[in-house]
Amino acid sequence: MEDARPRRVALIKGACNYDHLRCFIDAMKMAFEDEGCVAVEVDLAKGADPQLIAALSRFAPDLVLCFNLDGASLRAPDGGPLGGTALTSWLVDEPYYQAQWAAALRAPHVRTVWTNDRSTAEAQAMGLPDVETVPLAGRTLPRVRGADRDIDVFFAGSIQDPEPMAEAWAKSIGPGVAKLMRQSCEAWEADLRRPLRDVFCEACASAGVGAHQGLERLETMALGPMNRYVRAKHRLRVLRALADLPLTVVGDGWDRLVPAARWRCRPAVPYYVYEEMVSRAKVTLCVQPVHAHGASERYFASLANDSALVVNENAWLEAEYPAMHAPFSLEQPDSARARIEALLGDADAREAMTEAARTRTMEAHTWRHRARQLLSRVARISRAA
Structure with a gap:
C-alpha cells in the first residue's frame, strides 16, 4: 500500500x-x-x-x-x-x-x-x-583528489582532563555514589560492549544502594558523567600516543593537555565545516569508546567522503562496512598508529578502502x-x- x-x-x-x-x-x-x-x-x-x-x-x-x-x-x-x-x-x-x-x-x-x-x-x-x-x-560532498586532499590525519573532538572530572563527583553527587561510579567505570572499560546502565545497576545492587534514594534518580545523575569520563580517558590516552604524528586536530583543550604535540590545532568548528575538512583528509581518526555498538555521524562523514576511517573496534561497522574501515584496539593505542601509518604509506590500498566505503554508503546509508x-x-x- x-x-x-x-x-x-x-x-x-x-x-x-x-x-x-x-x-x-x-x-x-x-x-x-x-x-x-x-x-x-x-x-x-x-x-x-x-x-x-x-x-x-x-x-x-x-x-x-x-x-x-x-x-x-x-x-x-x-x-x-x-x-x-x-x-x-x-x-x-x-x-x-x-x-x-x-x-x-x-x-x-x-x-x-x-x-x-x-x-x-x-x-x-x-x-x-x-x-x-x-x-x-552519510552526505557525500564534491570529491577531493590528489594534492587537494591536504590533511594527512584529521581528528575532531574536545577534551577535558578526566581525573578532575571524576574527583568532582564526590562533591556534586556524594562520596558513596562517586565510589560506585569509579568502580562501574572500571568494570565498563573491561567490556565496553555492555550497557553502562547495567554495569552501574549491578554495582548499586551489590552495595545495597539505590532503593532508598531511587535508582532511576541515581542513574540520571551518574550515567552521563561516567560516559563523559570514560570517553575523555580513552581519547586522551590514544591521542597522547600519537603526539608525534602530523594530525590536524579540531576541538578545545588539546593544546593544554598535550602541549608538545606536532599537531595543527584549532578550536571546534560548525558541523558543515567539519564535513568539509573530513572530505580533504586522507585519514580520519575517531576515538569513540562509548559508541562501540553503533554509528555516529562522524563515521558516516568519513565513509561517505573518501577519508579512510581509523576507529576503535565497533560491532556495527564490522557488520555494515567489513574491510571498509581500519579498526584498532583501545587497549593498545599503538595499534591506531600502525593503522594510520599503513594507510598513509599505501595510497592504492587507502583509495580502494575509501572507494568501497563510499559505494556502500550510497547503496544503503x-x-x-x-x-x-x-x-x-x-x-x-x-x-x-
Missing part, C-alpha cells in the same frame, strides 16, 4: 548547542522532497510563533520529525498533537541522557527511534512505545534511505492502528 506513505512532512529544527542536529534536519528535508513529499521546516531558534504553529496545523502533516526532543512541547492550537499526528523523535544520545524526559518520551503522541540497537533495547526496557533502530546517514525507512514506518504504524 504505497499510497499509505506520508506525503506531507513537518521537520522541527531545534535550537541545539551542537549544530549537527540542525544540519541533519536540512539533510532530511531534502531527502523527503526527493521522495516526492512536501516538506516544511519549523526553526525553534527563531521562536515558536503561534501564527506559524497555526499555519503548520492547517498544513496537516502526515509525519512530524525532530531530533531528540526538540519538538515534543509543540502543540496545535487546540492543544492536541501538532497536525493531529504522532511526533517521531529521532534520538541520537544514549537513553540515560533522555531519562529526565522519560514522561515526555512516554507521551501518547510521541514515537521514538534510536540510532543503535543497544539504545533501542534500553528504550524498550524504559517502556517506550513502538521503538525501532534507525541509524544516522544516505539520508534518502532514512527518509524511505521513516515513511514506511509511519505507514506501517498507521495501517496497524
Whole structure:
C-alpha cells in the first residue's frame, strides 16, 4: 500500500548547542522532497510563533520529525498533537541522557527511534512505545583528489582532563555514589560492549544502594558523567600516543593537555565545516569508546567522503562496512598508529578502502534511505492502528 506513505512532512529544527542536529534536519528535508513529499521546516531558534504553529496545523502533516526532543512541547492550537499526528523523535544520545524526559518520551503522541540497537533495547526496557533502530546517514560532498586532499590525519573532538572530572563527583553527587561510579567505570572499560546502565545497576545492587534514594534518580545523575569520563580517558590516552604524528586536530583543550604535540590545532568548528575538512583528509581518526555498538555521524562523514576511517573496534561497522574501515584496539593505542601509518604509506590500498566505503554508503546509508525507512514506518504504524 504505497499510497499509505506520508506525503506531507513537518521537520522541527531545534535550537541545539551542537549544530549537527540542525544540519541533519536540512539533510532530511531534502531527502523527503526527493521522495516526492512536501516538506516544511519549523526553526525553534527563531521562536515558536503561534501564527506559524497555526499555519503548520492547517498544513496537516502526515509525519512530524525532530531530533531528540526538540519538538515534543509543540502543540496545535487546540492543544492536541501538532497536525493531529504522532511526533517521531529521532534520538541520537544514549537513553540515560533522555531519562529526565522519560514522561515526555512516554507521551501518547510521541514515537521514538534510536540510532543503535543497544539504545533501542534500553528504550524498550524504559517502556517506550513502538521503538525501532534507525541509524544516522552519510552526505557525500564534491570529491577531493590528489594534492587537494591536504590533511594527512584529521581528528575532531574536545577534551577535558578526566581525573578532575571524576574527583568532582564526590562533591556534586556524594562520596558513596562517586565510589560506585569509579568502580562501574572500571568494570565498563573491561567490556565496553555492555550497557553502562547495567554495569552501574549491578554495582548499586551489590552495595545495597539505590532503593532508598531511587535508582532511576541515581542513574540520571551518574550515567552521563561516567560516559563523559570514560570517553575523555580513552581519547586522551590514544591521542597522547600519537603526539608525534602530523594530525590536524579540531576541538578545545588539546593544546593544554598535550602541549608538545606536532599537531595543527584549532578550536571546534560548525558541523558543515567539519564535513568539509573530513572530505580533504586522507585519514580520519575517531576515538569513540562509548559508541562501540553503533554509528555516529562522524563515521558516516568519513565513509561517505573518501577519508579512510581509523576507529576503535565497533560491532556495527564490522557488520555494515567489513574491510571498509581500519579498526584498532583501545587497549593498545599503538595499534591506531600502525593503522594510520599503513594507510598513509599505501595510497592504492587507502583509495580502494575509501572507494568501497563510499559505494556502500550510497547503496544503503544516505539520508534518502532514512527518509524511505521513516515513511514506511509511519505507514506501517498507521495501517496497524
